[in-house]
Amino acid sequence: xxxxxxxxxxxxxxxxxxxxxxxxxxxxxxxxxxxxxxxxxxxxxxxxxxxxxxxxxxxxxxxxxxxxxxxxxxxxxxxxxxxxxxxxxxxxxxxxxxxxxxxxxxxxxxxxxxxxxxxxxxxxxxxxxxxxxxxxxxxxxxxxxxxxxxxxxxxxxxxxxxxxxxxxxxxxxxxxxxxxxxxxxxxxxxxxxxxxxxxxxxxxxxxxxxxxxxxxxxxxxxxxxxxxxxxxxxxxxxxxxxxxxxxxxxxxxxxxxxxxxxxxxxxxxxxxxxxxxxxxxxxxxxxxxxxxxxxxxxxxxxxxxxxxxxxxxxxxxxxxxxxxxxxxxxxxxxxxxxxxx
Amino acid sequence: xxxxxxxxxxxxxxxxxxxxxxxxxxxxxxxxxxxxxxxxxxxxxxxxxxxxxxxxxxxxxxxxxxxxxxxxxxxxxxxxxxxxxxxxxxxxxxxxxxxxxxxxxxxxxxxxxxxxxxxxxxxxxxxxxxxxxxxxxxxxxxxxxxxxxxxxxxxxxxxxxxxxxxxxxxxxxxxxxxxxxxxxxxxxxxxxxxxxxxxxxxxxxxxxxxxxxxxxxxxxxxxxxxxxxxxxxxxxxxxxxxxxxxxxxxxxxxxxxxxxxxxxxxxxxxxxxxxxxxxxxxxxxxxxxxxxxxxxxxxxxxxxxxxxxxxxxxxxxxxxxxxxxxxxxxxxxxxxxxxxx
Numbered sequence: 001x002x003x004x005x006x007x008x009x010x011x012x013x014x015x016x017x018x019x020x021x022x023x024x025x026x027x028x029x030x031x032x033x034x035x036x037x038x039x040x041x042x043x044x045x046x047x048x049x050x051x052x053x054x055x056x057x058x059x060x061x062x063x064x065x066x067x068x069x070x071x072x073x074x075x076x077x078x079x080x081x082x083x084x085x086x087x088x089x090x091x092x093x094x095x096x097x098x099x100x101x102x103x104x105x106x107x108x109x110x111x112x113x114x115x116x117x118x119x120x121x122x123x124x125x126x127x128x129x130x131x132x133x134x135x136x137x138x139x140x141x142x143x144x145x146x147x148x149x150x151x152x153x154x155x156x157x158x159x160x161x162x163x164x165x166x167x168x169x170x171x172x173x174x175x176x177x178x179x180x181x182x183x184x185x186x187x188x189x190x191x192x193x194x195x196x197x198x199x200x201x202x203x204x205x206x207x208x209x210x211x212x213x214x215x216x217x218x219x220x221x222x223x224x225x226x227x228x229x230x231x232x233x234x235x236x237x238x239x240x241x242x243x244x245x246x247x248x249x250x251x252x253x254x255x256x257x258x259x260x261x262x263x264x265x266x267x268x269x270x271x272x273x274x275x276x277x278x279x280x281x282x283x284x285x286x287x288x289x290x291x292x293x294x295x296x297x298x299x300x301x302x303x304x305x306x307x308x309x310x311x312x313x314x315x316x317x318x319x320x321x322x323x324x325x326x327x328x329x330x331x332x333x334x335x336x337x338x339x340x341x
Numbered sequence: 342x343x344x345x346x347x348x349x350x351x352x353x354x355x356x357x358x359x360x361x362x363x364x365x366x367x368x369x370x371x372x373x374x375x376x377x378x379x380x381x382x383x384x385x386x387x388x389x390x391x392x393x394x395x396x397x398x399x400x401x402x403x404x405x406x407x408x409x410x411x412x413x414x415x416x417x418x419x420x421x422x423x424x425x426x427x428x429x430x431x432x433x434x435x436x437x438x439x440x441x442x443x444x445x446x447x448x449x450x451x452x453x454x455x456x457x458x459x460x461x462x463x464x465x466x467x468x469x470x471x472x473x474x475x476x477x478x479x480x481x482x483x484x485x486x487x488x489x490x491x492x493x494x495x496x497x498x499x500x501x502x503x504x505x506x507x508x509x510x511x512x513x514x515x516x517x518x519x520x521x522x523x524x525x526x527x528x529x530x531x532x533x534x535x536x537x538x539x540x541x542x543x544x545x546x547x548x549x550x551x552x553x554x555x556x557x558x559x560x561x562x563x564x565x566x567x568x569x570x571x572x573x574x575x576x577x578x579x580x581x582x583x584x585x586x587x588x589x590x591x592x593x594x595x596x597x598x599x600x601x602x603x604x605x606x607x608x609x610x611x612x613x614x615x616x617x618x619x620x621x622x623x624x625x626x627x628x629x630x631x632x633x634x635x636x637x638x639x640x641x642x643x644x645x646x647x648x649x650x651x652x653x654x655x656x657x658x659x660x661x662x663x664x665x666x667x668x669x670x671x672x673x674x675x676x677x678x679x680x681x682x
Contacts, residue, residue, distance in 0.1 A: 272615055
């Protein structure tokens with residue numbers, strides 16, 4: 001079968017790899033219908049050291065079950081399923097608590113299979129996959145695909161920052177996660193949603209999703225603008241959807257005393273600069289999103305169109321042209337690229 | 342009147358200062374019955390640059406109202422009152438939300454009056470003071486005095502870290518705040534409370550307060566011991582009651598995935614080292630405790646002896662001998678020093 005490998009910065013190739021097959025009785029094999037490129041894929045795309053073995057790419061995909069091990073009970077051949085961006089057993093204490101990213105028997109895609117390919121072996125299929133009631137050619141596939149990562153990641157940022165009815169919220173970043181965070185904040189009842197971004201097509205989409213104000217300034221100037229829009233208080237929640245040091249600095253400058261900064265962009269820094277945060281009782285929360293925990297809650301609203309996170313996809317490529325998709329996202333020509341095998 | 346001033350590291354003096362008097366109609370004047378020395382007073386005691394003006398010390402005290410401005414309604418001459426460690430109006434949105442440390446019209450003791458003296462002017466007396474139903478010579482004064490800071494600070498750490506029924510908790514630090522955090526974790530329903538400390542008299546008191554295990558190792562070794570005591574998972578909550586860089590590093594090493602580190606020791610560092618925390622969904626919370634928010638909740642249990650935080654006081658000095666109290670605390674001869682004018 002064909003699959004995507006990254007061999008170093010800027011070096012993405014689609015190659016023949018061994019077919020996905022069942023290895024354990026708890027596995028399933030899924031033929032991929034749609035996958036996509038993640039903002040987090042762009043970090044290695046920008047900086048990965050050359051590696052002759054290559055690294056299998058892709059952790060967001062929807063597919064059709066082709067085969068299932070004898071211990072798989074929740075899905076069967078022919079089912080259309082969402083694969084969240086880690087696999088998990090669904091039964092351990094962490095999974096039961098909704099933290100599937102810390103599953104005691106879970107893991108990450110890429111070893112060996114991953115989403116940006118024609119098929120994938122799914123470990124712990126019962127705990128991992130979520131069956132969705134749509135046909136293989138449904139127009140809802142892009143929207144449903146966001147439940148494998150970005151929509152759930154945006155939701156995680158809003159939930160961990162305790163966004164609720166009447167909250168004021170700043171979303172830092174107009175990428176797919178930031179825009180999903182706007183959707184999440186809106187549906188949780190936020191009354192003011194300030195989106196920080198400077199790419200007009202994206203901030204326009206953010207307005208459609210529920211952003212009440214757009215701040216195009218960055219850094220101190222951007223935080224000052226958020227303060228201005230909130231009577232100098234800052235917002236209850238700041239959802240940091242970028243992952244850079246300047247973004248997290250802006251987050252702490254824009255948050256209200258007693259509020260929360262939630263970061264869901266993979267941090268590209270180690271130590272967190274938090275001056276004055278102690279005296280202001282600001283919390284830092286978030287982390288890698290347990291997408292699996294949120295799919296059932298968000299699924300009905302995707303199915304009936306109340307939320308339309310699929311609109312973050314503004315380009316589609318064939319698997320064999322995925323390198324072009326990476327380039328377009330890295331150069332910010334495309335917001336988020338859908339991949340069809 | 343007499344009051345304590347700090348002129349630099351190790352230089353604490355009791356001097357004559359202007360008498361405390363009413364300045365605004367919302368002020369009260371309180372004659373101090375008992376005050377104490379705080380662990381946070383030891384930071385400037387260890388490092389303050391010489392300052393010829395001196396700095397008035399003390400933010401924990403209980404006193405008797407001597408005079409009250411015409412707009413003060415909640416207390417009157419003769420009332421015994423607790424003064425929490427910041428003053429606050431009690432009416433602004435932050436106060437109403439229980440974050441009196443961010444009060445829009447609040448402030449810190451020391452300008453001009455503070456607790457380590459014979460009397461103090463109390464700004465925003467209605468919002469600040471809490472009347473307690475005990476006589477001036479009550480044996481409960483030491484226990485009640487902890488509600489001005491340490492008991493509420495320990496409670497704040499437990500509350501912000503979401504300690505509840507069945508929680509597993511690590512408390513870092515066997516000082517007065519750490520021991521108060523043990524009391525707080527116990528009363529909130531924690532089932533395992535691991536106290537990290539190496540001063541036996543203090544850890545023994547910690548056991549009395551509810552600690553289930555004592556870990557005397559520090560740093561990586563200490564965190565490894567916590568892991569060992571929790572099936573390698575770490576605890577749901579880590580209450581960091583010290584404020585040093587090694588303490589916060591230990592906290593992140595000892596916390597369970599999905600858990601919270603709450604820091605209530607004034608941080609003696611700026612950037613927070615948080616490796617791997619993102620992938621583990623660990624939150625950092627806490628901050629300077631809004632003691633005023635918690636006094637009503639804790640007061641009944643102090644009055645009836647269900648909790649006995651007054652046991653953290655192991656030495657008493659007269660105000661004129663307060664320098665000896667500072668020395669004894671700085672050298673860890675005394676756990677917490679009570680001061681009687």
